[in-house]
Amino acid sequence: MTPAKLFALIQYPIPHHLLSRLVGCLAECRVGWLKNALIKLFIKQFKVDMSEAVEPDPAVYPTFNAFFTRALRVDARPLEDGLVCPADGTLSQWGRIEEGRLIQAKGHRFNISELLGGDPLRASTYRNGSFATVYLSPKDYHRVHMPLAGTLTEMVYVPGRLFSVNDSTTRHVPGLFARNERLVCHFETEQGPMVMVLVGAMIVAAIETVWSGQVTPLSGRVERIRFDQPITLERGAEMGRFKLGSTVVMAFANPLELDAVSPARDGGIEVRMGQQLASAS
Structure with missing residues (x-):
């Protein structure tokens, strides 16, 4: 069995919604040191380019979710044709x-x-x-x-x-x-x-x-x-x-x-x- 198939199979018994809601609560946490630590870790792990964001300072976002759904500068994604x-x-x-x-x-x-x-x-x-x-x-x-x-x-x-x-x-x-x-x-x-x-x-x-x-x-x-x-x-x-x-x-x-x-x-x-x-x- 491949690792990919095993990963898929182990998801069947997991309580998807409960896990997601718990993570959602963490993502809405407003405790400054905790949300800042989560955001910094995420930026480092996934190499997020904050220079594209309207607000490039990670500490300004009140929650992890606010950072995650951040707006980009108007010139960051120009519209092509069609x-x-x-x-x-x-x-x-x-x-x-x-x-x-x-x-x-x-x-x-x-x-x-x-x-x-x-x-x-x-x-x-x-x-x-x-x-x-x-x-x-x-x-x-x-x-x-x-x-x-x-x-x-x-x-x-x-x-x-x-x-x-x-x-x-x-x-x-x-x-x-x-x-x-x-x-x-x-x-x-x-x-x-x-x-x-x-x-x-x-x-x-x-x-x-x-x-x-x-x-x-x-x-x-x-x-x-x-x-x-x-x-x-x-x-x-x-x-x-x-x-x-x-x-x-x-x-x-x-x-x-x-x-x-x-x-x-x-x-x-x-x-x-x-x-x-x-x-x-």
Whole structure:
């Protein structure tokens, strides 16, 4: 048995939510010496470039979470043309959705209906569209931005587990993104319907959006929230953030050719928020 498979297997019996909430409490700690020690250790361990931050002094942040979700300077992530990457991270999988199925990792596919919380009508919109998955590691900038301008039509909270979403786990836990707790955000864009799924993960204490604040954790059932007043966000605008690392899965109803990256590969490609992924046509 490989170390990666063993790591995936030992996650099954772990109390994911309890562990994540405990870490979340620590990340909100305001005891000065403790939060400063955590931030300094994190910066050293993951080689975080604080020169990109609006506030480069780690001691100024009131909590670890405030540091982790820090804003960047406006010139740190210039927007390129077309459809842009929503976050810093690794573009792990991308391509066409084939008969409603997406690639999770080599040898693993999952159903978009399950990803969207068991909504076959919504899922049919994306049955033969395109998708892209961006994994945010601990070292990355953790705000999520709009790849296209869009108007929010519905937000769906889907309860689930909180497996790690790193490469080792995605290779060995079937249907991982459709198992984990997640927030499904439906948008209408000039390129047609688009959905952005913010997938929770182990020790991710919460997911926030710019229109609702902190959303997770909610109840143990699927919750659908529609918006009577339109919420429109421009391309490149912040739409949400993770309190600790996770994954964004984007799906588009219309097929898109990702022209800023090379063809399929295992291991993924490092990307940055604002980088062009596809031409808008």
